Amino acid sequence: MRIILITFAFFIGIFLASLWPVSAQVVKEFTLLSGLVGEGANIWLPSTIIVQKGDEIKLKLRNVALVEHGFSIDALGIKEVIKPGETKEITLKPTSEGVLRYYCHLHPGHVGGQLLVK
Numbered sequence: 001m002r003i004i005l006i007t008f009a010f011f012i013g014i015f016l017a018s019l020w021p022v023s024a025q026v027v028k029e030f031t032l033l034s035g036l037v038g039e040g041a042n043i044w045l046p047s048t049i050i051v052q053k054g055d056e057i058k059l060k061l062r063n064v065a066l067v068e069h070g071f072s073i074d075a076l077g078i079k080e081v082i083k084p085g086e087t088k089e090i091t092l093k094p095t096s097e098g099v100l101r102y103y104c105h106l107h108p109g110h111v112g113g114q115l116l117v118k
């Protein structure tokens with residue numbers, strides 16, 4: 001009887017271990033909007049995003065304006081153009097701490113923001 005219980009417990013343990021995730025890949029997702037605020041000022045919102053270095057990050061860049069806008073992060077070599085009404089997804093993984101500026105490379109007056117990597 002004792003050997004049956006030990007064998008049963010062994011197989012239950014193997015079954016439970018198979019349910020445990022080997023590596024939980026966490027992707028942090030943010031949606032950024034480009035549009036008009038106030039009297040014709042273009043802006044990327046939110047203006048600050050805070051992440052941890054090494055995080056897998058997905059940015060959904062959504063242009064709700066009537067003209068195309070750019071999205072650039074020079075430090076990561078990112079340079080995208082998003083058409084009106086379009087949502088573009090990019091993924092990145094900052095490997096060092098710092099403040100990475102993001103901005104629209106098409107319009108100098110377009111207010112950008114910063115990606116804070118802690």
Ligand SMILES: [Cu+2]
Nearest residue numbers: 069104107110
């Ligand atoms: Cu722009």
